[in-house]
Amino acid sequence: MEKIIIQSGSYSFDASEKKVVISDSEIDLNIEGLLLITNTTDNIIIYNFGCVGFGGTIFGNSIVLDYDTTSMSDTDSLQIIVYKSVELTDNEYLRSISKSNKNLEEIVEALNELVELTKQQF
Numbered sequence: 001m002e003k004i005i006i007q008s009g010s011y012s013f014d015a016s017e018k019k020v021v022i023s024d025s026e027i028d029l030n031i032e033g034l035l036l037i038t039n040t041t042d043n044i045i046i047y048n049f050g051c052v053g054f055g056g057t058i059f060g061n062s063i064v065l066d067y068d069t070t071s072m073s074d075t076d077s078l079q080i081i082v083y084k085s086v087e088l089t090d091n092e093y094l095r096s097i098s099k100s101n102k103n104l105e106e107i108v109e110a111l112n113e114l115v116e117l118t119k120q121q122f
Contacts, residue, residue: 002083002084003035003081003082003083003084004081004082004083004084005079005080005081006022006024006027006080006081006082007024008077008078010022010023010024010027011023011024011078011080012074013069013072013074013075013076013078014074015069015070015071015072015073015074015076016069016070016074017064018064018065018066018067018068018069018070019062019063019064019065020037020047020062020063020065020078020080021061021062021063022061022062022063022080023061026084027061027082027084028084029058029060029061029063029082030058031049031058032083033082033083033084034047034049034056034058034063034080034082035048035049035081035082035083036048036049036079036080036081037063037065037078037079037080037081038078038079039069039072039076039077039078040076040077040078040079041072041073041076041077042072042076044072045067046065046067046069046072046078047063047065047067053066053067054066054067
């Protein structure tokens, strides 16, 4: 999964209905993947997955917000951050595993060095 920002023109905002509709067909909108929506015109967070009062409900490609947006304008700019599923090719998948293994090997090596230094001190 990768974090992406849904671009202007790929959503519509109905402030009076507290509703955001995602028109980008490549986004599979779900509550687990929706991270943050900020009204960048007013500099106000209107959806944050981890905060009470800043949640919402998803119906298909629409988000009905808990936050009261009725004083905002439909033309306000939003920044919408979501996780998007990414299909990896076999080669990309193997490269990601290889990179993870290399990182693990470096961590194990650093821990072993730390153990040796600790033994020398005692």
